[in-house]
Amino acid sequence: MDETENPIEELCNLLEEMLQHNAADTSLNAWASALKFKASSTNEAIKGLAKVIALLGRCEAAAQHIPGDKDLFLKPLRRVQFMLDNQNLNKPWQHSINYLDGETMTGLRYGVYAINQFYPGAQPETSSRIRDYIQKIDDLLEEFINSDLPDEVKNLFAKHLQALRAALTSIRINGMENLEETLDAIYGSxxxxSEAILEASPGNEGIIRKFMEMLGHANELASGWENASALLTYSSTLLLPLIKSVV
Known part of the structure; x- marks a missing residue:
């Protein structure tokens, strides 16, 4: 996985590469060359173009994080979508190039800059930490599956870890809001x-402590590094007996 996630940059780079393709060649061959699939394979062509359509969706979702007039960033994306909707893959690529005029490409390049400023997943530090954090969740989930905890408690923690993983993955698209809601739900659960967890704690303090530390780190990410872990502070009095049991 790359250190940063900027879907508009990914789209812009793809289209800039395609603009270098022979305009007299077919659109199918132009896409096949850029997306690295065999033009003779219908299955590969469908999968390749489906990825482009999905990429456009990611671009539009990311653009929602940009303050101000979002139409400035959505307009070139819609033009690319219009190109795809009206494309005949057997016709010369020149017919599609006409959609990728100077205004459209300039708009995309400006979108690349704006996304880097406002899209959570495009911030290198945040992106790297999310990646590392997800790996730690996967490792801890494996520990819980193989632990001696009662099935009820094991399933509870596994469910929360999976929800936390999904929320972190969605930061690239939805920002921090879903993570905050997920943490609230986990703390409430x-x-x-807490009574069942306390009963299962003897002999399992280590793995439960890892889970609580995992929540604390996720809370830091949601609250921002300069904030004082608002969610954890809010919930600490409610969870104090449980926290004390594993410290």
Whole structure:
């Protein structure tokens, strides 16, 4: 996985490469060359173009994080979408190049800059930390699956880890809001099930401590590095008996 995630940059780079393709060649061959699939394979062609359509969706979702007049960034994306909607793959690539005029490409390049400023997943530090954090969640989930915890408690923690993983993955598209909502739900669930967790704690303090530390780090990410872990502070009094049991 790359250190940064800027879908508009990915799209812009793809289209700039395609603009270098022989305009007299077919659109199918132009896409095949850029996306590295065999033009003779219908299956590969469908999968390749489906990825482009999905990339456009990611671009539009990312553009929602840009403040101000979003139409400035959505307009070139819609023109690319219009190109795809009206494309005949057997006709010369020149017919499609006409959609990728100077205004459209300039708009995309400006979108690359704007996304780098405002899109959470495009921030190198945040992107790298999300990647590392997801790997730690996967490792801890494996530990819980192989632990001696009662099935009820094991399933509870596994469910929360999977929800946390999904929320972190969605930061690239939806920002921090979903992560904050997920943490709120997890803290509430832990409080409601604290009695069962406490009963299962003896002999399992280590793995439960890892889970609580994982939540603390996720909370730091959601609250921002300069904030004082607002969610954890809010929930600490409710979860104090549980926290003390594993410290």
């Amino acid at each position: 832990l409080y409601r099930r």
